[in-house]
Amino acid sequence: xxxxxxxxxxxxxxxxxxxILQVEGISKGFPGQRQLVxxxxxxxxxxxxxxxxxxxxxxxxxxxLRTIAGFEQPDSGxxxxxxxxxxxEGQWIPPERRGVGLVFQDFALFPHLDVxxxxxxxxxxxxxxxxxxxxxxxxxxIGLTASALRSDPRSPxxxxxxPSQQARERAYEVLRLVGLEDYTHRYPHxxxxxxxxxxxxxxxxxxxxxxxxxxxxxxxxxxxxxxYLREEIRKILKQTQTSxxxxxxxxxxxxxxxxxxxxxxxxxxxxxGSPEEVYREPATRFVAEFITQANFLRCERRELxxxxxxxxxxxxxxxxxxxxxxxxxxxxxxxxxxxxLHPDPQGGIVIRDRQFLGREYRxxxxxxxxxxxxxxxxxxxxVGTRVQIAVRQGRLFPLSEGPSVAEKEPNRAKGKSVx
Numbered sequence: 001x002x003x004x005x006x007x008x009x010x011x012x013x014x015x016x017x018x019x020i021l022q023v024e025g026i027s028k029g030f031p032g033q034r035q036l037v038x039x040x041x042x043x044x045x046x047x048x049x050x051x052x053x054x055x056x057x058x059x060x061x062x063x064x065l066r067t068i069a070g071f072e073q074p075d076s077g078x079x080x081x082x083x084x085x086x087x088x089e090g091q092w093i094p095p096e097r098r099g100v101g102l103v104f105q106d107f108a109l110f111p112h113l114d115v116x117x118x119x120x121x122x123x124x125x126x127x128x129x130x131x132x133x134x135x136x137x138x139x140x141x142i143g144l145t146a147s148a149l150r151s152d153p154r155s156p157x158x159x160x161x162x163p164s165q166q167a168r169e170r171a172y173e174v175l176r177l178v179g180l181e182d183y184t185h186r187y188p189h190x191x192x193x194x195x196x197x198x199x200x201x202x203x204x205x206x207x208x209x210x211x212x213x214x215x216x217x218x219x220x221x222x223x224x225x226x227x228y229l230r231e232e233i234r235k236i237l238k239q240t241q242t243s244x245x246x247x248x249x250x251x252x253x254x255x256x257x258x259x260x261x262x263x264x265x266x267x268x269x270x271x272x273g274s275p276e277e278v279y280r281e282p283a284t285r286f287v288a289e290f291i292t293q294a295n296f297l298r299c300e301r302r303e304l305x306x307x308x309x310x311x312x313x314x315x316x317x318x319x320x321x322x323x324x325x326x327x328x329x330x331x332x333x334x335x336x337x338x339x340x341l342h343p344d345p346q347g348g349i350v351i352r353d354r355q356f357l358g359r360e361y362r363x364x365x366x367x368x369x370x371x372x373x374x375x376x377x378x379x380x381x382x383v384g385t386r387v388q389i390a391v392r393q394g395r396l397f398p399l400s401e402g403p404s405v406a407e408k409e410p411n412r413a414k415g416k417s418v419x
Contacts, residue, residue: 020211020243021045021068024088025077028060028067037063038074039267045260050237051245052254052275055264056290061247064264065213068245069102070095082210101204101212103246105219107196109188109203116171116184119203123167174202177236194225201233205240212237214246218253226250230257251291255279263287281320285397288333295339295373297332299396306396308332311348311367312389320395330396336362339375340390347386349373354383365389 021044028038037060045051053061066072068079070086070093078088081100086093101122109118175181178198188196197217204212217233218226234257237244248254254261255275263270263278263286271283282288289296297308305315314332316322323330341351341363352372353364361380365373365387373389381387 018046019044019080020047020049020082021245022080023064023068023077024080026064026067026074026079027076028063028072028074036075036267038067040077041267041269042077043262043269043272045243045245048238048241048243049259050234050243050257051260051262052258053245053247053262053264054249054251054254054290055270057249059264060267061264062215065215065245065247068211069100069213070098099207099210101207101209103197103200103204103212103214103217105216107188107193107200107220109196109199111188114185114187115175115180115191115199116168118188118199119171119175119206120167122203122206123170170206171202174205177205177240178202178232192225193221194229197221197229198232201236205236205242210243212242212244214244216247216249219249226253233257251293255291261291263290282333282395285331285333288395288397292333292335293374294336295334295375296397297334298399299330299332301328306330306332309367309369309371312391314391314394318391318393320393323396323398327396327398329399331399332391333395333397334391336374336376338391338393339373340392341365341375341377341379341381341387342390343381343385344388345386347388349387349389351381351383351385351387354381
């Protein structure tokens with residue numbers, strides 16, 4: 001089981017093969033910035049598992065990924081890969097020696113090389129066109145034999161000096177894995193966006209890295225391609241038993257792709273857990289709003305329950321967790337799928353808009369006080385219908401945990417993606 005640590009760990013290296021990555025008390029700042037970008041980040045990732053890191057813009061997701069890769073040095077703390085300290089305690093292992101693969105947001109394929117050559121590039125320990133492949137790709141080259149092989153004269157891979165049989169066989173192996181074995185001699189501009197991303201994944205897998213880092217790998221693709229590729233990426237990673245960490249702004253993507261989800265906020269991990277735990281049992285209001293896009297209603301304690309903004313009454317037994325008896329005011333979290341609508345001509349809530357999502361409708365509701373709520377339901381109700389709302393189960397959060405996602409990222413609160 002993965003662990004999220006809340007206190008610094010001992011300095012003794014834990015030779016535990018079940019953890020591929022251990023991040024211990026990592027902090028990182030940059031000149032000119034008053035606040036640290038990373039603040040005491042700690043977690044352990046089990047071998048073969050996939051971690052999805054989500055959070056609003058500027059929370060430190062990419063900096064954490066770059067620090068694990070070795071492109072940034074932490075100011076404090078340490079990082080262990082496979083039980084070996086790669087950063088901290090006076091040690092520093094450069095990126096090209098960490099055995100870490102990278103998949104970039106913009107694919108980062110070489111336009112003058114075909115698919116086969118792009119994949120083989122990460123396997124070359126020699127200098128090509130003045131570039132060190134391990135630095136360019138963030139990949140660790142595997143051992144190559146000195147024997148040369150006859151290259152296809154049509155392929156730019158023939159430009160690579162003395163390509164080995166082992167490297168070529170490995171390149172074909174990973175291309176078959178991602179379903180591109182018939183595209184070896186095509187150039188990047190002859191491929192679709194989804195195919196280019198699969199080439200980038202194949203290149204990262206080719207050197208058999210101990211860990212793969214993916215920086216928003218699907219953000220530049222069409223919706224349907226993203227749905228397909230996120231299933232393919234998970235299947236490929238599990239098939240090869242490769243551990244992975246990926247950064248994304250898409251909550252649904254993180255939940256369906258990951259074994260573990262880390263929600264970041266202002267340089268810290270706000271919550272770590274399985275996708276089900278993070279979604280069903282958010283630790284804070286911030287996590288609840290960011291992951292579930294839930295509704296929040298201000299509540300006051302009454303004799304028999306909680307009253308939510310004169311809109312509905314929540315009996316004590318309907319709460320998931322009983323709050324502190326001394327708590328008098330709180331916010332009720334209601335997920336969109338848990339808000340039930342009942343047409344009522346005397347209702348104080350009006351359906352302002354309705355969006356058809358295929359299997360269900362998403363309703364935008366407006367209260368008499370002007371508060372906006374959202375609900376998911378299969379029943380089709382006309383725009384303008386007055387309704388009453390009901391909640392079978394709710395969860396309370398103390399008031400004022402800091403700026404909400406809506407305040408920090410208004411586009412996300414409206415359902416728009418944020419780059």
